[in-house]
Amino acid sequence: MNTKDRILQAALRQFNAIGTGQATVRSIAAEAGISHGNLCYHYKNTDELIEALYLQLAGRVAPYAQMAFSEGISLEGVFGQAWQTFGLLYQYRFLLIDFVQITRRLERMKQNFQQLMDVRRQQFLYGFKQLEEQGEMKPEPLPGHYELLITNLLIVGNNWISEAEVQFGDKGDAVVAHYHRAMMALFVPYLTPKGLRAYQALTADDGAYGGKADKPLR
Amino acid sequence: MNTKDRILQAALRQFNAIGTGQATVRSIAAEAGISHGNLCYHYKNTDELIEALYLQLAGRVAPYAQMAFSEGISLEGVFGQAWQTFGLLYQYRFLLIDFVQITRRLERMKQNFQQLMDVRRQQFLYGFKQLEEQGEMKPEPLPGHYELLITNLLIVGNNWISEAEVQFGDKGDAVVAHYHRAMMALFVPYLTPKGLRAYQALTADDGAYGGKADKPLR
DNA sequence: TTAATTTTAGAACAAATGTACTATATTTGA
DNA sequence: TCAAATATAGTACATTTGTTCTAAAATTAA
Numbered sequence A, B: 001m002n003t004k005d006r007i008l009q010a011a012l013r014q015f016n017a018i019g020t021g022q023a024t025v026r027s028i029a030a031e032a033g034i035s036h037g038n039l040c041y042h043y044k045n046t047d048e049l050i051e052a053l054y055l056q057l058a059g060r061v062a063p064y065a066q067m068a069f070s071e072g073i074s075l076e077g078v079f080g081q082a083w084q085t086f087g088l089l090y091q092y093r094f095l096l097i098d099f100v101q102i103t104r105r106l107e108r109m110k111q112n113f114q115q116l117m118d119v120r121r122q123q124f125l126y127g128f129k130q131l132e133e134q135g136e137m138k139p140e141p142l143p144g145h146y147e148l149l150i151t152n153l154l155i156v157g158n159n160w161i162s163e164a165e166v167q168f169g170d171k172g173d174a175v176v177a178h179y180h181r182a183m184m185a186l187f188v189p190y191l192t193p194k195g196l197r198a199y200q201a202l203t204a205d206d207g208a209y210g211g212k213a214d215k216p217l218r
Numbered sequence C: 001t002t003a004a005t006t007t008t009a010g011a012a013c014a015a016a017t018g019t020a021c022t023a024t025a026t027t028t029g030a
Numbered sequence D: 001t002c003a004a005a006t007a008t009a010g011t012a013c014a015t016t017t018g019t020t021c022t023a024a025a026a027t028t029a030a
Helices: A003-018 A025-032 A036-042 A046-068 A075-091 A093-097 A099-105 A107-133 A145-168 A173-185 A193-203 B003-018 B025-032 B036-042 B046-068 B075-091 B093-097 B099-105 B107-133 B145-168 B173-185 B193-203
Strands: none
Touching (some): A003 A025, A003 A046, A003 A093, A025 A046, A046 A075, A046 A093, A046 A107, A075 A107, A075 A145, A075 A173, A075 A193, A093 A099, A093 A145, A099 B145, A107 A145, A107 B145, A145 B107, A145 B145, A145 B173, A173 A193, A173 B145, B003 B025, B003 B036, B003 B046, B003 B093, B025 B036, B046 B075, B046 B093, B075 B093, B075 B145, B075 B173, B075 B193, B093 B099, B093 B145, B099 B107, B145 B173, B173 B193
16 A cells, blocks of 8 residues: 555544544654654645545545435435445544534635535435425425424534544444434434334334444443 | 633633634633733643633533423423523533543543433433423324434534534524524424424514524524 | 732743654656 | 656754743731
């Protein structure tokens, strides 16, 4: 593997373990097994590493984000897309945990993210419409209600990892399953009987996303 | 005002403005108009300042937390308690924004917070039962569903400020109203017709928590 | 009043860190 | 093959920061 990749890998491990504020060019270079002079030759400073990893993650999430709310999406599709995305986000969890601090310095990342959230909002709205047409989701109970629901979905989607870090520490897959299950539950009261049957099948003990989520985490 | 209080005030302002990672004993002392030697005489380091402010916040939130889910609570009571708490959290927003980084160093705070979340969870469950008895809330649609809902409520309650910081920056009251409105909407699909009427009265343009939330924030 | 205590400012120092620079070593391409 | 380029290790330096120490100033209490 080439040096740039080894650096990124070491940076990712260390950012996740101790946060972007504690990791330095020297500590990351040590983890990668190279000199810090060499690291700075490839990446001027830690901010460049953060940005590179952000772009890496964005590139890996994009396919799922596209797929998620394409035409004819079903509740099962939403589950699957969220599951894949949750897994990826967890691999790059330092980005979500340190996001505010990072975007205070990297204005470009902040604006990129704001645009991304606007797109997500549209995708959610469109996805809801699709699910309604599939007969899995009901129309919104009050005017403008789905806008508010989406606000909550975005908060949960962006911050479950911070919550997990404080509540459970570094428990890997079990944590991902736990919060995926929780977020998906936000759909329940808006589902039609048909949608609810799909939900119950997916979350059943022998379903694709059931059972394993409920082991005690602490 | 005595020196200790002036220090805490300066620290709070600076933590909120630039984060706990950027503020130093020297910068805070400068903001308070004293020497850093003097600051260290009162508080050994920034961690002691963080802990002092955390305790200050905990003391100010406690009354609302108690009141929130006492016997015979109504939806209106829930709205009011959340409103008060949201306002207080916003004043100490650095704590929520930097919480993961902080608790990595201050194990005691982390454990205190974990216990607090356990209590909150019980309070929510009890509160739901109260609202059901008042005839404002329906029983859970699926077994264990309210546990999952509470997980989401806690994530939103603890992280709306981080989301606000990235999305809107420092917009004060308007931001608080915006996210309060969003979080309260999570109750909607579980409300009885009676509960829904209460909700609509509270969020009406001329209601206690209506209107003002919907000015554009960006 | 005056001695003890508390508070304050500032200096001093070591450790850490970002940044730049230098000198080899390695790889590439003609 | 061999010159040009790229990559690497290590050094050097200025800054920042936490921490400790000293001495002066202010306050307190007898």
